[in-house]
Amino acid sequence: xxxxxxxxxxxxxxxxxxxxxxxxxxxxxxxxxxxxxxxxxxxxxxxxxxxxxxxxxxxxxxxxxxxxxxxxxxxxxxxxxx
Numbered sequence: 001x002x003x004x005x006x007x008x009x010x011x012x013x014x015x016x017x018x019x020x021x022x023x024x025x026x027x028x029x030x031x032x033x034x035x036x037x038x039x040x041x042x043x044x045x046x047x048x049x050x051x052x053x054x055x056x057x058x059x060x061x062x063x064x065x066x067x068x069x070x071x072x073x074x075x076x077x078x079x080x081x082x
Contacts, residue, residue: 001078017033029075
């Protein structure tokens with residue numbers, strides 16, 4: 001699984017990155033996690049609001065910070081249907 005956290009470095013972006021890393025670790029998923037802060041690269045995903053969560057090149061969340069339960073549920077569903 002390839003995960004990207006899109007954001008310029010705001011507090012919510014940092015929180016999403018930390019939550020994602022923790023969820024992946026707790027769920028024992030095999031995933032690479034990359035933080036993307038370059039605005040031009042973020043725009044290639046047609047994201048207008050950050051933080052955004054991209055899994056396997058698909059934007060899954062944008063402009064919101066999910067609860068840990070919501071995040072794990074999302075990661076679980078993607079891991080079942082990559």
